[in-house]
Amino acid sequence: MSDLGAQLRLAGRDVLLVGGPAKALGLVGRLLDRQAAITVVAPSVATSIQDLAERGALAWHARTYAPADLTGIALVVACPTGGPEDEALERVRDDADRAGILVADLQADTYRRAAGAGAGAGAGASPGPTPNPSTGPTPGPTGEARTVGSVTLVGGGPGDPGLLTLAGLEAVRDADVVVVDRLAPLEVLRDLGPHVQVIDVAKIPRGRFTPQERINEVLLDHARAGRKVVRLKGGDPFVFGRGMEEVLACREAGVPVDVIPGVTSAVAAPALAGVPVTHRGLVQGFAVISGHAAPDDPRSTVDWASLAASGVSIVVLMGVETLPRIAAALVAAGREAQTPVACIMDAATTRQRVATTTLGELSAGRIPPGVSAPAVTVVGAVAQFAAQPAPDA
Numbered sequence: 313m314s315d316l317g318a319q320l321r322l323a324g325r326d327v328l329l330v331g332g333p334a335k336a337l338g339l340v341g342r343l344l345d346r347q348a349a350i351t352v353v354a355p356s357v358a359t360s361i362q363d364l365a366e367r368g369a370l371a372w373h374a375r376t377y378a379p380a381d382l383t384g385i386a387l388v389v390a391c392p393t394g395g396p397e398d399e400a401l402e403r404v405r406d407d408a409d410r411a412g413i414l415v416a417d418l419q420a421d422t423y424r425r426a427a428g429a430g431a432g433a434g435a436g437a438s439p440g441p442t443p444n445p446s447t448g449p450t451p452g453p454t455g456e457a458r459t460v461g462s463v464t465l466v467g468g469g470p471g472d473p474g475l476l477t478l479a480g481l482e483a484v485r486d487a488d489v490v491v492v493d494r495l496a497p498l499e500v501l502r503d504l505g506p507h508v509q510v511i512d513v514a515k516i517p518r519g520r521f522t523p524q525e526r527i528n529e530v531l532l533d534h535a536r537a538g539r540k541v542v543r544l545k546g547g548d549p550f551v552f553g554r555g556m557e558e559v560l561a562c563r564e565a566g567v568p569v570d571v572i573p574g575v576t577s578a579v580a581a582p583a584l585a586g587v588p589v590t591h592r593g594l595v596q597g598f599a600v601i602s603g604h605a606a607p608d609d610p611r612s613t614v615d616w617a618s619l620a621a622s623g624v625s626i627v628v629l630m631g632v633e634t635l636p637r638i639a640a641a642l643v644a645a646g647r648e649a650q651t652p653v654a655c656i657m658d659a660a661t662t663r664q665r666v667a668t669t670t671l672g673e674l675s676a677g678r679i680p681p682g683v684s685a686p687a688v689t690v691v692g693a694v695a696q697f698a699a700q701p702a703p704d705a
């Protein structure tokens with residue numbers, strides 16, 4: 313797929329994936345970037361695929377394959393998961409062949425050994441890929457030979473693989489195991505070797521998720537088994553990414569850990585919408601705030617009145633639901649109702665959208681149409697630079 317796929321014209325074409333394991337995330341990212349219309353048919357899928365379905369980026373039918381699924385399809389990809397539903401894949405290939413539909417296989421050879429480990433959030437440490445030989449054996453605490461793995465936290469940037477750093481890409485390519493989040497640049501997973509295990513630990517807001525303690529365990533278990541583990545996160549690992557919790561878990565366990573910073577969506581999403589977070593003569597700084605706990609929420613530790621008076625651009629992450637309450641708090645503290653606001657949704661993807669409004673409108677509960685998570689919101693004079701897409705673009 314990664315070779316031939318580059319030449320196929322897929323924009324607007326219907327592509328069917330039968331099976332939705334984590335190992336398919338790279339392909340899904342690639343197909344989304346190529347603007348294919350994706351349908352996934354599988355009783356269960358990796359969390360990030362479910363998340364994309366809930367965000368309307370693809371369609372997921374939570375059931376087994378039926379021949380009628382092939383109607384109108386240009387390309388079928390058989391994605392083994394290691395589960396009993398894989399038995400249907402042979403029929404999928406036959407049906408597609410008979411109907412003259414192109415069929416591709418997602419690197420099938422290692423799935424049975426991975427035994428469903430990549431199929432979703434409940435992934436364990438074994439069975440898994442064999443450790444990278446270059447890691448080398450070292451004596452364990454009891455004297456027997458044992459390999460020592462490592463954990464590398466990689467900031468994946470806001471979603472476009474082009475915004476992943478070179479160091480981050482190198483780490484991903486060198487990994488035995490990639491533990492991935494839903495907002496990471498999924499497309500970079502497309503050219504991992506067949507031995508590389510992909511584990512999806514996405515957290516869907518108010519939905520399916522892997523608890524942080526479990527994520528820490530997965531990282532440690534694989535590293536202790538001698539594997540090079542990459543923890544691929546969206547944006548920067550230390551900007552609301554719970555990165556330090558993972559670093560501390562590794563340190564406590566004596567597992568070597570390092571961090572490759574990433575391009576945070578807090579700066580990149582505005583930039584991609586034409587909004588600079590600072591601008592000479594206009595604003596001398598910016599603050600990045602989590603909107604998770606609204607200003608009137610007892611859990612909030614942010615002094616919104618001081619922020620309102622600070623004169624810096626305010627960048628809110630995880631704040632779509634709380635936007636009206638945030639705007640109301642800022643206006644109540646004296647920030648002008650005319651202050652421009654820009655919301656950037658699904659930044660750095662083919663689905664990126666921009667919406668503009670004012671603090672006053674938001675504080676009255678009027679959220680512009682199309683505003684949905686994930687979004688970065690910029691409050692302040694710089695938001696006036698937001699580039700509106702052409703009306704029929």
Ligand code: SAH
Binds near residue numbers: 471550
């Ligand atoms: N560590 C990440 C942030 C994690 S918190 C970073 O540095 O970017 C998750 C929040 O980040 C989302 O709720 C949203 O506010 C923002 N976000 C991440 N990726 C985004 C994207 N591609 N488009 C818009 N917002 C995004």
